[in-house]
Amino acid sequence: xxxxxxxxxxxxIDKELKIEGSISSTGKLIIKGQVTGTIxxxxxxxxxxGRVDSSSTRVSSLTIGGNFQGEVTASKELIILSTGxxxxxxxxxxLIVENGGVLNADVACxxxxxxxxxxxxxxxxxxxxxxxKLSDEKQIEL
Numbered sequence: 116x117x118x119x120x121x122x123x124x125x126x127x128i129d130k131e132l133k134i135e136g137s138i139s140s141t142g143k144l145i146i147k148g149q150v151t152g153t154i155x156x157x158x159x160x161x162x163x164x165g166r167v168d169s170s171s172t173r174v175s176s177l178t179i180g181g182n183f184q185g186e187v188t189a190s191k192e193l194i195i196l197s198t199g200x201x202x203x204x205x206x207x208x209x210l211i212v213e214n215g216g217v218l219n220a221d222v223a224c225x226x227x228x229x230x231x232x233x234x235x236x237x238x239x240x241x242x243x244x245x246x247x248k249l250s251d252e253k254q255i256e257l
Contacts, residue, residue, distance in 0.1 A: 130164055146181070163198045177207075179216075 124142025128134060132148035140156040146165040154172040161167055165181035172187040179199035187193065189207040197215035206223045 128165075161199070163196075 124140070126140050126142070126144045128144070128146045128148045128150060130147045134148070134150045134152065136152045138144070138150065138152065138154045138156065143158045143160065144156050145160045145162060146167060147162040149166045151168045154167070154169055154174065156174050158176045159172070159174045160178045161181040161183055163180045167183045167185070169183070169185035169187070172185065174187070174189050175191045177187055177189045178194040178196065179201050180196040181199060183201045184203055186204040187206070192209040192211065193205060193207040195201050195212045195216035195218055197213040200217040202219045205220045206225060208225055210222065210224055212218050
């Protein structure tokens with residue numbers, strides 16, 4: 116029985132599948148195989164066995180449990196699990212790296228566009244490690 120919730124698409128690139136080219140997906144995409152090319156999607160999960168080499172990945176959320184190499188723009192979050200490795204160039208809003216996860220990238224963490232005032236006030240200025248430095252873009256060079 117299906118409720119009134121919207122169905123979210125689920126796509127899987129399984130272990131024995133290798134794709135070269137462009138992927139465009141809506142909903143959730145789970146990568147257990149190998150992808151070489153560009154990815155445009157909503158929620159992308161690279162499983163522990165998954166390998167991605169991408170010159171351009173644009174998603175809302177990327178979770179890396181396997182290996183990602185290339186450039187990624189995540190409008191919401193980038194999560195690197197303890198088994199994950201990310202290398203290249205990263206632009207995201209929220210960055211989470213679990214203990215054991217590897218991040219070897221040029222990282223730009225963007226704040227929301229509405230925080231473009233001369234200074235940030237209120238609880239948000241106290242919430243982050245970089246909050247005293249007021250800017251729309253925070254650079255971390257690793």
